[in-house]
Amino acid sequence: MHHHVEKFVPCGSPWRSPPQGVDLSGIEVIESELLLISRARLEVENQAKRLLEQGMEIQNPSQVGTALQVFYNLGSLRETIGGVVSGYHGVIRENVSSALDxxxxxQPTSTTRGAPGRAVLPTPGNTAAFRAALWTNLEKLMDQICAACKQMQHLQKVLTKKxxxxxxxxFIDDIIKDGQPDLLYTFWSDVTNTLALEFSKATTGSSFLKQAMEGEYPKLLRLYNDLWRRLQQYSASLQGALGGGSGALDASLDISTAEMDGHDLFTQTKHDYNPEKALKASLQPYEAAYLSKSLSRLFDPINLVFPAGGHAPPSPDELDSIIKTISSELGVASGDPDLTLAVAKNAAKTVQLFCVKSEQLLCTQGEASQVIGPLTDGQRRNVAVVNSLFRLQLAVSKVISGLSSIPPAAQQTLSSSLEGVQVLMTAAVQPLLQSVSDSLEAIIITMHQEDFSGPLSSGDHPDVPCSLYMRELQGFVSRAVADYFQHFQCVDFIYGRSEVIAQRAIRLFLRHASLLRPLGEGGKMRLAADFAQMELTVAPLCRRVSDLGKPYRMLRSFRPLLFQTSELISSSAVVGELIPYSTLLSFLFSRAPAELRSPHQRAEWSIARYSQWLDDHPSERDRLTLIRAALEAYVQSVRSRQGKEFAPIYPIMLQLLQRAASGC
Incomplete structure (x- = not known):
């Protein structure tokens, strides 16, 4: 057919209309010729239209190109293409309106006759059939839009190449002039605007449509995503088919691939216009309504299991219902990354609400921190709350790992909400942990009430008993673990905090052991036994004592120094590297005469006050400054009494202090 058309409609053909302004009326021969020309032109146009429609229908670029050439020769290419675009848009508008009618x-499920309003309201028993018909129509609508867009894409590609x-x-330059948007952009804008307008009109007029599209928004979104995916795939395949062909097709269409690249609306964002966002913009009201209802579905089970005035956290079964709701909401939304992220934010708010409700149950009165007797009712409630938070944390973590396709941003949102759970768990156990730590310190400091000044006792006593304070310390730790810590199900969480208590206890033990004076040979033996017992004392607070790191290594390294000479101690490899200079210098004060007073003795501080000062001044420089002042006071006292020499320990301590100062 196209060979016939090209034969009679060459470029510059007399089939074109006569020039405007030339009046040829009244000339019989010419009028008959004009009539013939007009009829022939109409016939050619009709043939070309049929050829164009057929070519677009079967995606034949040669047929489409031939038809376009006819219209170009007739001078009506622009008007014809405009009509084609309008026609497709009109069909889409009718399709949308029909799908939502x-x-x-x-009608298929309604036999009611009479009032018009009755005929358009589905009865309760027919709601399922109504929704099934709706989704069938919407699926068909997406197919219709996809087919129209494919034909428009094909038309624009040929126009771009021809x-x-x-x-x-x-040809595309003959149609698009003066910076006007291309055909596909115009058509797509009209389609997306039509979708937004018709959807809004339909759902405003029908609560049933509104409920269906809001309640099953993820299903609607999947239809849109599938449409977009198909359009992108077609764009890519069309680019390959028309972008670099050979032979007759190239000769017929005559354009390079490079000239095609800027006209692919569905694989590029052009002039800050995002066609995918334009498509989904029509869904925005339904997404907002869906997310609002989703949040309500997530909050409802939490409000149910945390009744006003309640004092107990949710049971495991009640917690399961919350987790199932979270998992369900995320699962339904998993088909779209943006929707998954939005629902994940709702789920994070749900976790936060759970934390707020749980925090309101916590006992924060004085009984929360008591460690004198068994668990109080308030402490039991705190344990139950922490265990409930722990189960929530485990369950949500399992949900996150179970959704393998969840976007990283959604995963991060949920993980961040679990950090809030951890913070609340920490706050809930902190009063008890702090009280246990304080009690350990109070027991350790009582070592100063015992006498370590005695000499070695007569007879062989290979098993030197540990001190009274150490036995009390062991008893308290065992009771604290049995009465308090073992009720928590979050074993790793509790170990993570009780190990900090154990590290603190070891440091305090070393601190006060180094402050004992006078320290006799018998006292050294008993203190050495206390060092060995200290490892057993803190063992229940950790999985392995070696997990305590540096404090454990300090404990092991300090014990041999009890029996070494002062000279060996000052030259030991562990000094400064593992054991702080200030701790070793404090220990050497125990070997000095009474005139060489310890820093706290010189300042007339109690042991407890000095220990607090050390906590407040962790800097080695500050501690060494206080020790230096004590040594200088000793030098001043010797000179004031006109002493002839210093105690043998003084130069050793002074040398050690100078080494420490050079290292700070």
Missing amino acids: IRGLT RDPVTHVC
Whole structure:
């Protein structure tokens, strides 16, 4: 057919209309010729339209190109293409309106006659059939939109490639002038605007449509995503088919692939216009409504299991219902990354609400920190709350790992909410942990009430008993673990905090052991036994004592120094590297005469006050400054009494202090 058309409609053909302004009326021969020309032109146009429609229908670029050449020769290319675009848009508008027509959706299931309003309302028993018909229509609508877009894409691609063989004008340039948007952009804008307008009109007029599209928004979104995916795939395949062909197709269409690249709306964002966002913009009201209802579904089970005035956290079964709701909401939304992220934010708010409700149950009165007797009712409630938070944390973590396709941003949102759970768990156990730590310190400091000044006792006593304070310390730790810590199900969480208590206890033990004076040979033996017992004392607070790191290594390294000479101690490899200079210098004060007073003795501080000062001044420089002042006071006292020499320990301590100062 196209060979016939090209034969009679060459470029510059007399089939074109006569020039405007030339009046040829009244000339019988010419009038008959004009009539013939007009009829012939109409016939050619009709043939070309049929050829164009057929070519677009079967995606044949040669047929489409031939038809376009006819319209170009007739000078009506722009008007014809405009009509084609408008026609497709009109069909889409009718398709959208028909798909959402409430009468058409209810007609198969409605036998009611009479009032018009009744005929368009699905009865309760027919709601399922109504929704099934709606989704069938919407699926069909997406197919119709996809088919129209494919034909428009094909038309634009051919227009972009096709040139007039005489003038070499590219057809797309003959249609799009003066910076106007391309055909596909215009068509797509009209389609997306029509979707937004018709959807809004339909759901405003029908609560049933509104409820269906809001309640099953993820399903609607999947239809849109599938449409977009198909359009992108077609764009890519069309780019390959028309972008670099050979032979007759190239000769017929005559354009390079490079000239095609800027006209692919569905694989590029052009001029800050995002066609995918434009498509989904029509869904925004339904997404907002869906997310609002989703949040309500997530909050409802929490409000149910945390009744006003309640004093107990949710049971495991009640917690399961919360987790199932979270998992369900995320699972339904998992088909779209943006929706998954939005629902994940709702789920994070749900976790936060759980934390707020749980925090309101916590006992924060004085009984929360008592460690004198068994668990109080308030402490039992705190344990139950922490265990409930722990189960929530485990369950949500399992949900996150179970959704393998969850976007990283959604995963991060949920993980961040679990950090809040951890913070609340820590706050809930902190009063008890702090009280246990304080009690350990109070017991350790009582070592100063015992006498370590005695000499070695007569007879062989290979098993030197540990001190009274150490036995009390062991008893308290065992009771604290049995009465308090073992009720928590979050074993790793509790160990993580009780190990900090154990590290603190070891440091305090070393601190006060180094402050004992006078320290006799018998006292050294008993203190050495206390060092060994200290490892057993803190063992229940950790999985392995070696996990305590540096404090454990300090404990092991300090014990041999009890029996070494002062000279060996000052030259030991562990000094400064493992055991702080200030701790070793404090220990050497125990070997000095009474005139060489310890820093706290010189300042007339109690042991407890000095220990607090050390906590407040962790800097080695500050501690060494206080020790230096004590040594200088000793030098001043010797000079004031006109002493002849210093105690043998003084130069050793002074040298050690100078080494420490050079290292700070």
